[in-house]
Every structure is written in C-alpha cells, then in structure tokens.
Amino acid sequence: MSTKLTQLLEIKYPIIQAPMFLVSNTAMVIEAMKCGIAGCIPALNYRTLEELRAAIIELKKAKVAGGSFGFNLIVNKSNIKYKEQLRILCEEGCDFIITSLGSPEETINQAHRVGIKVFCDVVDLKFAQKVEGLGADAVIAVNNQAGGHRGNLSPENLIKELVSNCQIPIISAGGVGRKADIDTMLSYGAAGVSVGSPFIASVEANVTDEYKQACVEYGAEDIVMTERISGTPCTVINTPYVQKIGTKATWLESVLNKHKKLKKWVKMIRFSIGMNATKNAATKVTYKTVWVAGPSIEHTHSILPVKAIVKRLIE
Structure with a gap:
C-alpha cells in the first residue's frame, strides 16, 4: 500500500492512529508502530513537560522499521503550554507533528530545522492552501464523519477539492472503520487516513471499560x-x-x-x-x-488489541 504518506513517514501502510485527548498513550502507539503504521498522541495528554519528554524517549527506544510516531499540538493561545511543548518535541525529536486550532507557522519553522515533518488539521480549501503556503508537509482533511470536532464537508467532496487545488499530500480524517473505507478514501485521491474512534475500544487504551464497551454497543x-x-x-x-x-x-x-x-x-x-x-x-x-466518538464505531464489535484493529483496517 505505497502512497505519498507511506513514503513521507517510511511506514508500511498509509494509516495514522489519530491523536485522541485522554485516550492515546505510548502503549497504543508502540503497538501501532509494530504493525507498520504511524501513531500520534496529543501533547496535552501529559500534565508536565517532563512527562512529555519521557514519552518521547520511550517511543524513540521502541520505534521499529516500518513504523512512525508523532505528537499533536494545539497551536493557539488557549494552550499556554504550546511553546514549551514545541521546544521539548524539537529537542528530543519525533517523526511528525500534527497541528490543530491555530496558525502552524512557528511550528513548521522550528520543526523543519530539526527534520520533523508537520501535518496540519484543516476543514476546507482556504486553510489547506494557507498552511501549504506556510510550508506544511501534508494536511489532515477533517471531514463530517470525524469524531470530536469535525468538519462540514463529506469525505468525497473535501478530499477531491483539496487534491485538485493543493500540491501536498491529503490525509483524510473521519469515517474509517475497516479496509473498505480506506480503499474508498484512497480512491478519492487521499494519500492516507487518520483513524481515531476504532482505537478507543482497544485493550491498550487507558479509558474505562464502560467507555470502551459503549463503542462496542452503540x-x-x-x-x-x-x-x-x-x-x-x-x-x-x-x-x-x-x-x-x-x-x-x-x-x-x-x-x-x-x-x-x-x-x-x-x-x-x-x-x-x-x-x-x-x-x-x-x-x-x-x-x-x-x-x-465518531460514527466509525459502527464497525467496532468487541474490545481488541491494537494489532487486531489494525488487521481489520489492512486486510
């Protein structure tokens, strides 16, 4: 499954385990890397900078060929930890950063100096072209099937519009719970997908069993x-x-x-x-x-290890 995303991150499959507030952790990302995909964690999942640094060090030690890891940064003024989190990421190093809710200009400039790629969340063409102009390596196209704060456009309309008007890779976020969904997104022109909700009901997730079971039952x-x-x-x-x-x-x-x-x-x-x-x-x-959660929990029928969820996505 070679695409622009697999080439960018040197991964086997064009899948990013999406960063989820409170849910994502190093255990999930380590298993994701073992399966040949990328994993990402919100920097805000760590209360202190030292906890964030420790997570980066743990992931660097666990990284395997064919896998990749990164962190999500909220880059607007509401995140008072942003600048220090960016400093730690650049000091320790990671494969990529996903930016959300603000201008990624500072992140792109600092990350590129140390060889870190930057992907930016967007919901429309206007912002996609803006971050492309700032030097982003790819965009995360958040559609109306995403969990959490979603976009307004359907996966097909958003992907096709961005692919037609942008030169950098388009990574689709939302509406993926099985391999058929990935095939559909790639057919629209996406270079890969960002998948979150299906991983909530993973053995490795730190949330309650009640939360996981809800993703199974609903x-x-x-x-x-x-x-x-x-x-x-x-x-x-x-x-x-x-x-x-x-x-x-x-x-x-x-x-x-x-x-x-x-x-x-x-x-x-x-x-x-x-x-x-x-x-x-x-x-x-x-x-x-x-x-x-997002509607892609439709295909979650039991609580499974990350490797079993990835298997459902690639086979």
Whole structure:
C-alpha cells in the first residue's frame, strides 16, 4: 500500500492512529508502530513537560522499521503550554507533528530545522492552501464523519477539492472503520487516513471499560452533535445522560455568547466544565457519561488489541 504518506513517514501502510485527548498513550502507539503504521498522541495528554519528554524517549527506544510516531499540538493561545511543548518535541525529536486550532507557522519553522515533518488539521480549501503556503508537509482533511470536532464537508467532496487545488499530500480524517473505507478514501485521491474512534475500544487504551464497551454497543446512528462540551459542536455517543442534559447551549449561554465583552470568558468556562466532564467520563465510573466518538464505531464489535484493529483496517 505505497502512497505519498507511506513514503513521507517510511511506514508500511498509509494509516495514522489519530491523536485522541485522554485516550492515546505510548502503549497504543508502540503497538501501532509494530504493525507498520504511524501513531500520534496529543501533547496535552501529559500534565508536565517532563512527562512529555519521557514519552518521547520511550517511543524513540521502541520505534521499529516500518513504523512512525508523532505528537499533536494545539497551536493557539488557549494552550499556554504550546511553546514549551514545541521546544521539548524539537529537542528530543519525533517523526511528525500534527497541528490543530491555530496558525502552524512557528511550528513548521522550528520543526523543519530539526527534520520533523508537520501535518496540519484543516476543514476546507482556504486553510489547506494557507498552511501549504506556510510550508506544511501534508494536511489532515477533517471531514463530517470525524469524531470530536469535525468538519462540514463529506469525505468525497473535501478530499477531491483539496487534491485538485493543493500540491501536498491529503490525509483524510473521519469515517474509517475497516479496509473498505480506506480503499474508498484512497480512491478519492487521499494519500492516507487518520483513524481515531476504532482505537478507543482497544485493550491498550487507558479509558474505562464502560467507555470502551459503549463503542462496542452503540453505532453510527447513536452519534450526535453537542454544544455542551467545548462550546463548539462536538460528536458524542447519545447516552441517556447526554439525552437528559440536551445537546444545545443553555439560553443563558446563548445570550452571553452574543455579548462582545463576555463571550470569551463564557467560552472558556464552558470549555473548562466540558473538558472536566469528558475526563471524568473517560477515566472514572460515573453516570455522567459524555463519551466522545465518531460514527466509525459502527464497525467496532468487541474490545481488541491494537494489532487486531489494525488487521481489520489492512486486510
């Protein structure tokens, strides 16, 4: 399965195990590399810079031929750790960085100096061309089938539009749970895929068994959009608790979000509350089940080791 992505990262298969907040860890990425794909972890999954450094060192020691590893960076002002996280990544080294939610210019410049490739999350052509102009090595095209904060365009429309107007490789994110889905994305012109939700129900994931089992028991029709986590629409499993609290912002939040001086603080408070709820649901037994996932859990029928999930994606 040779593509521009396999050539860029020197991997066997054009698959990135997507970075997932709270879910991704070194054990998952190590198994991914053993299977001949790339793995990525959000830098924010580590509370301290020393924990991040230790993870990089662990992954460098475990790296095998045909595998690759990287980290995801939130590159806007909301991530006060961003600059120091970037410094640690450049000091220790990794194969690639995926940027989200902000301008990747500084990341691209610093990472390229030490030989690290940079891929950038985009949801439309405007931003894809912008990051290409800044020197990105590839774009992660986040479509409307992705889990978490998704795009608005279908995989076919987004991939074909970007492929027709960009010179760098297009990596599709969203809607992949089996090999047939990968074949479809590649047929549209994608150089590879970024796959997240199917790996939530992996043995190696650090989330609760209840979260993993939910990905087994629920399917694509059970995924809904909610504004109650970060203030920005996000996909979650439609559990009884989600149904109880609703998916729309409260009337007070809606009013305050229109206030020029207050909306910034309202969003920050909503984000903090939502992230705390998501963390508790993922790591503790609680009735407040706010589980982030995408429709590709449709093909998750049991909790499996990472290597078995990769096998489903390549065979």
